[in-house]
Amino acid sequence: MLSERQLRILEAIIVDFIDTAQPVGSRTISKKYPLGISSATIRNEMADLEELGYLEQPHTSAGRVPSELGYRLYVDSMTNLHTIGLDQKELIQSLLLKKIIEANDIADQSAKLLADFTGLVSVVTIPQFNKCRLANLKMIKVTDTKVLLILVTDNGIVKSIQLALSNTDQYILDKISDTMLNFLLGETIENIDVRSIMRLKEKLSSFGNIVDYLIPILKDALKNLDNNEIHIAGEQNILSILEFSESEKAKQIFNFMKSVENLEKLVRTVDTSKLAIKIGSEIGIKELEECSVISSTYKVDGKNEGKILVIGPKRIDYGAVISIVNYISNTLSDLFSGIYL
Structure with missing residues (x-):
């Protein structure tokens, strides 16, 4: 136990x-x-803190730097969080709070805001769209070989899926869309299973070959909505971080961030609690052992988690970053739950 x-x-x-x-x-x-104490007393206490594992001395003649244990104690006992400025709040709201917007656009914009405000790397995932309820559905002919299927959830999130469907008139697509919407309205996307789609096929039997072609495509498209979508921003910020100025360190982190598989691995480390901070080895990923990760989750109607992560050196301004992460997390929870719609 450390003294005061x-x-x-x-x-x-x-x-x-x-x-x-x-x-x-x-x-x-x-x-x-x-602190009201002499330099000699501070020096002695620093030696004790080093011996206890809270400080490290990188070079014999140098001062001390915090260890992972020191950072952990600091974070766990931290009480002074920064307050988000009114201009920052207004900017976040102006860029995120729109009536109907693609879920991917929300995630992209959120990741960019986090990277810009913190000067670090940010990752944002969108909630699993397949757990939302269907409120509207429309198929739109884009070209002679391309059709866009647009799904709208009950909380205003829009998802578009590109379908390869040739030589189909728009009025046929309208009739199919209307039938599908009447049949599927109010269902969660994940409940639209094979049995539902086969019953839908019976209702659309008058459209013959078009439906025979469309139904398997629709089934695969809905199945793919179960996948997590990951959006990253600020990778270039790594180059301006002193700890990562060595080319090998920067290259290692860059290469890690370029891999979707690695990002999925990182996202899986995020706790389900509202806010989590992992420092160095606590992350459990070798390539990020010189980093800290501040993460949070946001909800859709109290469930369906999306995740937010900020990745930087252990020398993060924890108070400032936590405040930004918390504000964007709360804003996204409100947005995806329809409060601003």
Whole structure:
């Protein structure tokens, strides 16, 4: 158990290191932070903190830097979170709160906002669309060989699926769309199973070969809606982070982020709790052992989780990033639950 003085010294070291990215010495702490104790006393306490595993000394002549254990204690005892500025709130709302918008557009915009505000890498997944209820359905002829199937959920989320369907007049597509909507209205997407589709086929039997071709395509398209969709932004921010300035470190993280399989692996590490922070080895992914991940979830009508992650060095401004993540998470929960529709 650390003393109150040791906790104040550790906090000062972490705050200074987050700000400067330079190892912190006792004289720096004594000059910059009003702790009311001498530089010699601070130096002795820093030695004890190092021995206890809360600090590390990267070079013999250098000051100290926080260890994973030090960061963990700091995060767990952190009480001062930043407040989101009114201009930031207005910008987030102006870019996200639109009447009807593609779920993918929401995720893209959210990831970009997070990356811009934090200067880090962000990942956003959309809630599983297949758990939402169908409110509208329309097929639109785009070209002679392409048809767009548009699905709208009861909370206003729009999903479009491209179908390869040739030489079909729009009025035929309208009739098929109307029949499908009347049959499937109010169903959750995941409940539209093979049996439902076969019953739908019977109702559409008058359309002959078109339906024979359309039904398998529709079945596969709905099945694919079960997959998580991952949106990433800010990968280029890695280059401006001092810890990752070495080409090999940057390359390792870049390569990890380019792989969809790796991103899915990262998303699976996110806890189901509202907010989670994982530091270094806690992430459980070798390529990210020099990173921290701040993550949260958001809901659709109290369920159907989407996930938000911000990835950066261990030297993250935790208070500022947590505040941004929380605000966007709450905004997305409200948006996907129809509060702003």
